[in-house]
Structures are given as C-alpha cells and as structure tokens.
Amino acid sequence: MTQQPPHRYLGKARKSVDGIEKVTGRARYAGDVYLPGMLHGKLALSMYAHARIVRIDTAAAKAIPGVVAVLTAHDLPVRQHQPSSRQTTTLARDVVRYRGEPVALVLATHPAAAEDAVAALQIDYEPLPAVVTVEAALDPAAPVIWPQGAPRADADLTAAHAAVARGEEQNGHTVSNVHERKRFSRGDAHTALAAADVVVAGTYRTSIVHQGYLEPHAVVADVDPIRKQITLYTSTQGQFGVRDEVARLLGLRPSQVTVVPMTVGGGFGAKYGILEPLAAAAAMAVGRPVRIVLDRSEDFLTTTPSPASTITLKLGATREGILTALVAEIVIDNGVYPFTLGGIMSTLLGGYYRCPNVQIDVVEVLTHKPQAGAYRAPGAPQVTFALESSIDELAHRLGLDPLELRMRNAATTGDPMGNNDPWPSMGLTKVLEVAAAHPLWRNRTPGSGVGMAIGGWPCGMSPAAAVCRVDTDGIVRVHVGSVDISGVNSSFVLVAAEILGVPPEQVEIVAGDTRSGPFAGPSGGSQITYSVTGAVAATAREARRQLLEIAADMLEARIDDLDIREGEVLVRGVPGRSLPIGEVARRAQEQPGGPGPIVGEGRAAPAENAPGFVAHIVQVAVDQETGRVQPLRYVAIQDVGFPLNPLMVEGQIHGGAVQGIGWALHEALRYDERGELLTASLMDYTLPRAADVPSIEAVLVTNPAPNGPFGARGVGEPPITAGAAAIANAIRDATGARIYELPMRDEIVFQAIRQVSKEECL
C-alpha cells in the first residue's frame, strides 16, 4: 500500500453542518409545514385487537364546525384493498386486526375541531377472538389470523436493514399463524452437541421495543388535482422508497409523486413510510393539503416496533474452550403482517464465532398486534443478548476469561456467517484486542460487576449518485438524494473539501427531494456514508478536474503544475500566481467556446459490504435488596474503519450504546390478554434519562474497509448490539445471577438473585 499524504480535513472532528438551524429552532420538521388551505387530519384508531367494523356513523362528527370530511376506507382512491404491511395500510376495511389500526380520518380546518370530531365518531365493532401472544398463536386450536394465507408484500421498504437472508424454507404445510419457518445449518450440530465436553443451554426472551424517536410520525400532503400530482413533506429515512410505494398504492406513476424529506426528528429504522399513503390518498380525495401528525400515544399504537423474540440456545465446546456446536430456535412475534428478521438474526447468531456445526431454526409468527418493524440493527440486540450471555456462561463453566474464550473462537474475514456466506473484511479480533487492554477490563476484580460482550452488523450498501457545482463566489454545492439522519452530510462536506482543496465552510450539501436529488438508497442499514461517499468523492474529483482545466488556461500553466489549496488554484512553486475557484467558475460560465460551467457528476455502487464490530465493557452496581441495576461505567469499542468525521462517529456510538441500555434495563411495549397496549405513553414506556446512564467512553478502532471510502465502515447500527448482553454479564459478575429476559427490570433481577442465594443455601 502506498503512503497516503495526511488528510487536511478528513478524520478531524468538525461540528455538524446543520447545527445552527437546530440550536436556533429554525430547522424545519414535517410538522412545521403549514400550507394554505391545509386541513388537519386526526385518526380514529381501532379500540380492539380484532373486530368486525359494523357501522361508522359520521353524522355527529361532520356536524362539528370546521370539520370538512370524515374519511373511511371506502372514500379513498387506493388501488390495493388488502394491505400486506403497515407501510401499505391506509384505513381498515371491514375488519381491524390490531389495537391502533387506523379506521377513519377526520379532516378539519383546525386541530381542535378534528380532535372533537374523532371523539364524536360512532364506530360500532363486533369483537372477534384475538390471538395476542405467540403461545396463543401457535396453539393448533387458535383462530388463524389470515385464513387465506398471510398477505405478501410486493415491496418491503424496511428490507434495506436486513438484506442478508437465505436458509431453507421449512414451510409447505397448512395455513397457520406461522408465516415462515426456515433452517440455517452447517455440519451436524446435534451430533456435535451430544459429543461436546461442555454444554450450556438457555432460553432468552426479549420484549417488544419501540424506536422511541422524539418526533412522532408526521406528514403533510399537497395535491394538484388537475395534474394529479402529490407532494409529500415528510419525516422519512428514504424518499425514493416512499414515493414508489405511494405511487403504487394510488395507481400513479412515480413521477406524479414528489417526496420532500424534511429534517428527521429521529428515525432509527421506523421511518420508511407509515402515514404517507393515507395522507396522499386523503389529499387526493378532498383536493386540499392534508397534515397528519401523530401524538405520542398514537405513535405507540399504530407504528412498527421491534419484534419480541424467544431464543433457545445450546452451545457445545471442548474443555479447551473451542466451540463445536450451536443449536438454536428463534421464535419471533411479528404482529399482524409478515416481517422477516429470522434471516439476519441467524446470520449473526451463527456468524460471530467460528463453529463448524450450526443449526438454527426460525419460526416467524403472526399475532393480533401492530406489525413489527426495523429498529437500529434489527434483530441484532435480541440474538446478541442470547449468544453473548451464553458465551459468558460457558466461560464461567470452563473457568476461562470470557474475553479469552471469545478470542479463541472469534470469526475473522472469510469465516462463514450464519447463512454460510463468508464474512467480508471484518475486525472482531481487533476490537477484542483493544478491549483486553482497556483498564476497565484489565484491572477488574471478580465480583466487581464488570461484564463485556461483542456485537456486529454486516452494514448495508447501495448504488448512489451525486452532483457537484462550483458557484462564482467559491461556494461548492454537492447535491445528494440521501437523508441525513446521523450526520452524514457533515462527513460529505469534509470529503468534498479534502478532494477539492477548499475549506469545509465553502462546501454546502444540498439534499434533494425525489425530483431534484440524485438517486440514493434509504438511510438504513448503516449504508449512507459507505455508499454515497464514493459518489461524493467522484463528483468532487470531476469538479476539480474541470476547475484545473480552465485555471490552467487562465494561469498559463500546465494542469500538472496546479493545485487547489484553501479555495485557491495555485501554481506549485510560483508564489503569488493563484486564483480563487469562484473566479475560475465565473470564467467557465462566461467563456464562449470554453468547456462550459463547472458541474461534476459522480456515481458509486460498492460491490461488497463492510461489517462493523464492537466490544462493550460495562460496570454495574446491583442493589441486592431491590434488584435495581445502575450502570456505572461504559466503554464502547468499535471498528469504524476510518472515521471521516470523528465527532459524528462518536455521537453515533454514544447514542447507540444508550439505546442498548434501554434494551437492557428499561424498555418494553406490553399488551394485555385482549391486545390492549398497556404502555402507550412515555410515562409507561420508559426511555433512558440522562441520570439513568453513565458517561459513555467511545473508543474508535481504525481497521480500514478495503472497499470503503477512505477505509470508512458503516457506524450507526453496531453500537446498539452488545449493550444488553454486556449488562447481563456484568450483573452475573456482580451477583452470580444469570438473567434470561429483557428488559432486566428490578423484579426480575431481584428474583434471580434470590434464586442464587437459595441454591447457595442448599
């Protein structure tokens, strides 16, 4: 490898490009869009988990001053009547299948009137038997939620997160509440397990967890009734996917729909289109702009949280601590529509460690609850909790250092993932080495409440394009079609600045809508930095080439003798001969017979993904009297490839780690036996608060991705994967108790500690 010159801007912490708008209240979110003639929409949500809609009496609602329309499914210009996913839902037709399913939409001139009208709606339901839990759904006598077979999605907008799946279909049986069975295997796991020196077994349960973005879903739909065009101002992670889905549902060409991505108030996988089809259809129906902004309870009731799972896991190993067998069953509660995380969960579960004999069976189950959806590294926190708890238990059984046991078995580049594809370049052993040397791990004493876990994510990729223009005042504009949910624009700026030789302040990122933005994939799967940076770099190189071409003429020098520094084109070795790039851009715009204005185009389509691995070390205090767990120290070590903008990368790690603490100790959506949501507010659904969490120490490991831009890897998702297991292992160290359930609330920890003391007394 040739020695690269040191970077001028890349790899150095630089504050975010949109911070000024965000600290002054001038950032525009979807809910801040107010259009002339706009109507305020308010949803009537199903009160039942399963019921027939007998009658909707709208008379009283319509009589309220300011109410313009009360829409039900029959009023909407929607092509597809049977939704196949939450993303393709507008309003329920005849039957509701989860508490919170939208049944009617009131449109009024002001929000209070809409709210009053929803309260005045008379909706008669005939309750039907609800299948709420996985256990109930798997009962052979249970009512089948989709007697004609589960509806299949034509386009699954959340697929961006979890593209890796294979495995053998195990279906082919009669219609049931199981929509998919798959097996992922290699070797002969059962024979190997029987022959193992040591076996650890456990059943791990994880709860339904909500993404908990601070901004509830929001959309404003504008309509041009003559041209039959829709414009959506929305909080989304991917404008192109939303556009295609809305167009398909409304029977429009994609070009008749424009999706304008607004500043996103947190997405984490949940914002690939929930309200957009309904808002668009409603605007179409009444010929006026329609705004729908969910309140927090509605958001909990009618969006797509991460699925609950039950993972039964058996590990077999030799006395020396070499894994020989992994046998698992993963049962996933997907709610009302199919959602398939089994593939990615198996890919990770069977992939973190080298193990010749693996068998993972996946059972994807439907219940009368909201459809499951993607949440940051979807599926990874669940399987990582199970696997990393089991590895820790195995270390205790073998009397081995848990980190050393991991090192002996850690997968490296080329080893098989759970789907038997080889891992691309990955750095699990590198993060383990850094963890082993960290004082929190090295200096721990037994019982001090220190635990660790690893985790990883394949990270996504997709083709992307970008356009670069240089203005006469020297401002460089880079046009992209990606949504910045994590600080990616603040890295793109540095990439363009580095390549062009201009100060970052001179670079602007123009994020386009579906009309104006060059294509990019959705902001999910930790793919944007990895995928779009290549296009940004390519377009900046092209703009630089054009600048030098014209400047050579202006400066009467050879192109090879020119350089650009601090926004000035200069002739190397000739002090004083230089030109601001703005002047070069002006010449390009004005010169007859010249090459024409400066505009670069860049494209990229990475061929191989770049996984990101983490090792998290945590120290906890456990109150033996109450079971209360308090994390005291938290170290998050991550292979980030190369941090384009370390300030943004560290921010991702801090936030992901604390979301992992949420998984571990705080968060669960709970339903009663009738399918009523018991935790429909932030009083009942508890997100971690500032005082609940310790300072997070982010440690960046630079193990460059061979195909990543400047070596960068995706960084957003890996930091959420390991926290729950690391905390469980810390609790084990502090108390001797193994916790098999998330979240590890006080009463669960308390009971587990009591169990340990009982066993010790015997």
Added chain:
Amino acid sequence: MTTITVTVNGVRYTSEVEPRLLLVHYLREHLNLTGTHIGCDTSQCGACVVHVNGVSVKSCTMLAVQCDGAEITTIEGLAQDGQLHPLQEGFWEKHGLQCGFCTPGMIMAAADLLKRNPNPSEEEIRHGLEGNLCRCTGYENIVRAVRYAAEKMAAMQAAD
C-alpha cells in the same frame, strides 16, 4: 374565546384564543414559532420547554390563557443581537445534538439550570435535565455542551 396579551421574545401579541388552547400550540400555530417541539402528550419529553417569566416550563402543561400578561422566551428568542447564547454555541460545538428535535427544549431547560447553578457537575447536569428526553446522543455530548456553556459564561462574567 378569550383575549390574552403576552410578550414573546420581546414582541407584544394580543390574541383571541380558545380557553383549552395549550401554550405550545399557541406558540406554534398562532405565532408560527415552530422551534418549540412536541414529542409527547404527557409532559415527559421536555421538547416543548420555554421560559415563562424567566422560569423553564413545559409549554404543553400550561394553557395559553394562563400566560396572559406573561413574558415568554422561546428558542427563537435566545440568541441576542445575532449572537448565539453560550448554550446554543455549546450544543453545536460539542455535538450535543443529532436529530435536533429535543435540542430547543434541552437548551431552554439547561439555561434555567445554569441560572440556578452556574457551575454544575456532570451529575448535577444529568439530574437537572431529567425532565428532557434525548434518543440520539446518549446525553454524553449534551453534558459536555452544558459544561462548555457554564465555563464560557463564567469566563464572560469574569471579563465583565
């Protein structure tokens, strides 16, 4: 309808409002001050914190009519003469923000905290901001941002 007169960010407004109108909706929908955000409906998240007569208030817990005669400051009014408040600067410099949705409420709550405790420890900052949720930053850089502002304000005072 009730008539109220309020001063918001130094500007006097007289408005006709429904008695049930919440302050946050008054600010956003009547005065077009959309920098104050709504993240919940149970006063948990703190995205809507503003100052009423100099004290931080969750503007979803107060009716507009209760503010008759009050002086209100929102995030839009925090910068003075085009100069960012040290907290605004701190949140930007220290990357105490990602999606930015909690940021206005977080800054307004932190401003009240610094008024009461100009030199808070990390622990005091974490406790002082317990009424404000952030889902993106893990609070790490928010704590650093508040420390940055505390130090900057102390330095400014020393210079005066």
